[in-house]
Amino acid sequence: MSIIKVRDIKKVYNKDQVPVHALNGVDLDINEGEFTAIVGPSGSGKTTLLNVIGGLDEPTEGKVYIHDTDMFSLKERELIDFRLHHIGFVFQAYNLIPVLTAKENIAFILQMQGRPQKECNQRSMELLKMVGLEDKIDKRPSELSGGQQQRVAVARALSSKPDFVLADEPTANLDSASTANLLDMMLRLNEEENITFIFSTHDQRVVDRARRIVTLVDGRVDSDEERISNNEQVPNSRKN
Amino acid sequence: MKFWSILKLSWKNVWRNPTRSGVVILAVVLGTWAGIFSTGLMNGLSMQYITNQLETSVSHLQIHHPKYSEEYLPKYYLPNPDSLVKELTSYDFTQSVTARSVIQGLATSATNTFGVTVKGIDTETDSTVSNVHTYLAEGEYLSQSARNPVLIGDDLAKRLKLEVRSRLVINFQDVEGNITAGAFRVTGIFDTPNSAFDESTVFVNREDLNRLLGRKNTVHEIAIMVDNFKNADQYRDSLAHATNLEIRSWGDVSPSLRYTDSNVDFMLYIFMTIIAIALVFGIINTMLMAVLERTQELGMLMAIGVNRIRTFSMVMLETFFLTMVGVPVGMLLSWLTILWVGEVGIDLSAFAQGLEEYGMSTMIYPELPEGYFINIGLLMVVATLLAAIYPAIKALRLNPVQAIRKV
Ligand SMILES: Nc1ncnc2c1ncn2[C@@H]1O[C@H](COP(=O)(O)OP(=O)(O)OP(=O)(O)O)[C@@H](O)[C@H]1O
Ligand SMILES: [Mg+2]
Numbered sequence: 001m002s003i004i005k006v007r008d009i010k011k012v013y014n015k016d017q018v019p020v021h022a023l024n025g026v027d028l029d030i031n032e033g034e035f036t037a038i039v040g041p042s043g044s045g046k047t048t049l050l051n052v053i054g055g056l057d058e059p060t061e062g063k064v065y066i067h068d069t070d071m072f073s074l075k076e077r078e079l080i081d082f083r084l085h086h087i088g089f090v091f092q093a094y095n096l097i098p099v100l101t102a103k104e105n106i107a108f109i110l111q112m113q114g115r116p117q118k119e120c121n122q123r124s125m126e127l128l129k130m131v132g133l134e135d136k137i138d139k140r141p142s143e144l145s146g147g148q149q150q151r152v153a154v155a156r157a158l159s160s161k162p163d164f165v166l167a168d169e170p171t172a173n174l175d176s177a178s179t180a181n182l183l184d185m186m187l188r189l190n191e192e193e194n195i196t197f198i199f200s201t202h203d204q205r206v207v208d209r210a211r212r213i214v215t216l217v218d219g220r221v222d223s224d225e226e227r228i229s230n231n232e233q234v235p236n237s238r239k240n
Numbered sequence: 241m242k243f244w245s246i247l248k249l250s251w252k253n254v255w256r257n258p259t260r261s262g263v264v265i266l267a268v269v270l271g272t273w274a275g276i277f278s279t280g281l282m283n284g285l286s287m288q289y290i291t292n293q294l295e296t297s298v299s300h301l302q303i304h305h306p307k308y309s310e311e312y313l314p315k316y317y318l319p320n321p322d323s324l325v326k327e328l329t330s331y332d333f334t335q336s337v338t339a340r341s342v343i344q345g346l347a348t349s350a351t352n353t354f355g356v357t358v359k360g361i362d363t364e365t366d367s368t369v370s371n372v373h374t375y376l377a378e379g380e381y382l383s384q385s386a387r388n389p390v391l392i393g394d395d396l397a398k399r400l401k402l403e404v405r406s407r408l409v410i411n412f413q414d415v416e417g418n419i420t421a422g423a424f425r426v427t428g429i430f431d432t433p434n435s436a437f438d439e440s441t442v443f444v445n446r447e448d449l450n451r452l453l454g455r456k457n458t459v460h461e462i463a464i465m466v467d468n469f470k471n472a473d474q475y476r477d478s479l480a481h482a483t484n485l486e487i488r489s490w491g492d493v494s495p496s497l498r499y500t501d502s503n504v505d506f507m508l509y510i511f512m513t514i515i516a517i518a519l520v521f522g523i524i525n526t527m528l529m530a531v532l533e534r535t536q537e538l539g540m541l542m543a544i545g546v547n548r549i550r551t552f553s554m555v556m557l558e559t560f561f562l563t564m565v566g567v568p569v570g571m572l573l574s575w576l577t578i579l580w581v582g583e584v585g586i587d588l589s590a591f592a593q594g595l596e597e598y599g600m601s602t603m604i605y606p607e608l609p610e611g612y613f614i615n616i617g618l619l620m621v622v623a624t625l626l627a628a629i630y631p632a633i634k635a636l637r638l639n640p641v642q643a644i645r646k647v
Contacts, residue, residue, distance in 0.1 A: 051641050077547060080542070083545040091644055093536070094536035094540050097249065097537065098537070109546075
């Protein structure tokens with residue numbers, strides 16, 4: 001069952017001056033439990049696409065449905081609330097609030113969702129355990145490595161039990177060991193908890209471990225392939 | 241719960257850059273302190289000026305014959321002064337009451353002549369209403385032993401070239417309207433902060449003056465000090481019901497003093513507002529920096545679903561915390577300073593020699609009623625919150641996509 005339906009999305013920046021066509025009609029369906037990498041050359045529109053799917057950036061044309069919600073028909077306030085409750089975000093950097101500890105960073109967003117204090121505490125502990133950082137609960141971001149920070153970010157993204165997690169180049173600032181660690185963890189969450197991940201990357205080692213690879217070129221889907229296991233590659237019917 | 245989380249986060253954000261927050265708090269402390277202290281100083285100066293005038297010459301309430309203040313003629317004396325004084329003394333709000341016979345006369349010395357107001361006083365009660373006896377520069381207060389003693393101001397002494405023991409002749413009308421004259425001997429010279437008063441007022445014993453006026457126990461003026469000069473108008477009105485005599489409060493007697501008193505408030509708040517505005521710009525500047533340097537972080541918060549009201553509140557609260565630390569400290573400091581300097585005083589004689597010409601003392605004792613502290617404190621809180629609005633709006637206008645892209 002597809003949880004995300006992207007329909008003929010076009011995004012033009014700088015309409016008034018020299019227009020930049022970041023997305024030129026993208027159609028995409030994401031199913032529950034998928035582990036999808038968005039790849040493509042720099043400037044091909046990966047970030048723009050993720051921002052549109054995440055409801056952060058309104059497309060010039062086209063629609064995005066999350067389950068049956070036409071996301072951009074929501075009012076701005078509703079959209080922010082929708083993001084809070086339905087979408088998990090992991091960014092390349094600046095994911096965490098520097099003055100809060102790992103646990104507080106997660107609890108904060110749970111509190112924003114209006115959960116009772118007890119649940120916030122329990123769930124943030126649970127989530128930190130899930131990403132293997134139960135011994136770092138009281139550390140501030142500055143006391144954590146880049147890889148650990150990104151794990152906390154993933155835990156935070158999962159806090160609302162979101163429909164899916166969007167991650168724009170989550171490993172771009174990490175060394176290869178941390179990258180592998182983070183990928184392992186994301187894959188495990190995908191398999192064990194059936195969490196849907198959509199992430200963009202430039203890193204071939206990350207691409208190699210994706211289950212589905214959507215390649216963008218010039219703001220269009222150039223290819224869309226699925227893999228059965230991590231190493232085997234099968235041609236996909238949806239290939240353009 | 242949600243608000244509480246925002247509150248806690250704001251508090252922690254305040255301390256992420258302790259130096260900057262410290263500087264802002266210090267600015268708020270100094271602004272509040274300087275504002276309140278200098279307000280206290282200005283208020284003290286004005287109050288001193290007013291109370292000085294009231295205590296040396298004007299007093300709080302004056303009672304005269306209804307026609308007296310039109311023409312100042314000796315024939316407009318008060319009927320039954322003794323029972324009136326007795327009655328006035330019995331009220332709770334009166335602190336001291338004295339009766340005077342007052343005439344306008346021409347003072348002549350061996351060298352010169354000058355128009356003066358002659359006050360015939362009962363030294364015992366008058367010294368509880370007027371503090372002229374505390375300003376004695378030479379000689380002694382009106383002594384009962386000497387015949388026709390007169391107390392004059394230093395400025396009149398200069399003008400008429402008089403010294404202690406000099407002779408002074410005063411010409412005036414008696415109660416019948418006949419010209420009469422009396423010879424007096426200077427027993428003391430006073431020097432109050434008010435030169436105009438020192439030049440134009442002389443004191444003699446009421447009995448001596450009445451003898452010359454040709455009528456025993458003549459009283460033209462009853463001067464009253466009440467418990468609080470600010471309430472003089474109110475007391476005047478409550479007394480006015482009982483009598484057809486003319487009762488005037490100090491404000492009626494001296495409209496310029498009343499004007500000074502009522503303008504003090506206004507001046508002080510203008511002054512405070514200027515300080516508050518300076519503070520506002522300082523705070524806008526710092527808080528704007530605090531917002532702009534964490535564009536990404538704020539963008540991230542908005543992206544993951546922290547709505548604009550909460551983002552706005554967070555930045556507002558950060559400023560609010562800085563204020564809430566700074567203002568009370570500033571208020572406490574200024575309160576202590578005013579308390580201390582209010583005791584020892586500040587000597588302005590070095591750079592304010594002209595002050596005395598205007599009836600001001602060169603020692604200033606700052607003072608400020610509690611009401612001002614509260615109002616100024618509130619003013620500071622309001623000012624800083626106003627200052628917080630712009631940076632907070634900046635934060636809430638951030639576009640999360642742009643903010644996050646700026647890696
Ligand atoms: N705010 C903007 N204003 C104008 N042009 C923009 C803006 N954001 C993106 N673009 C342009 O849109 C195109 C797509 O950008 P996007 O960031 O989506 O590419 P990307 O695939 O994520 O690239 P990278 O791999 O470098 O992150 C680029 O040509 C970019 O310059
Ligand atoms: Mg990108």
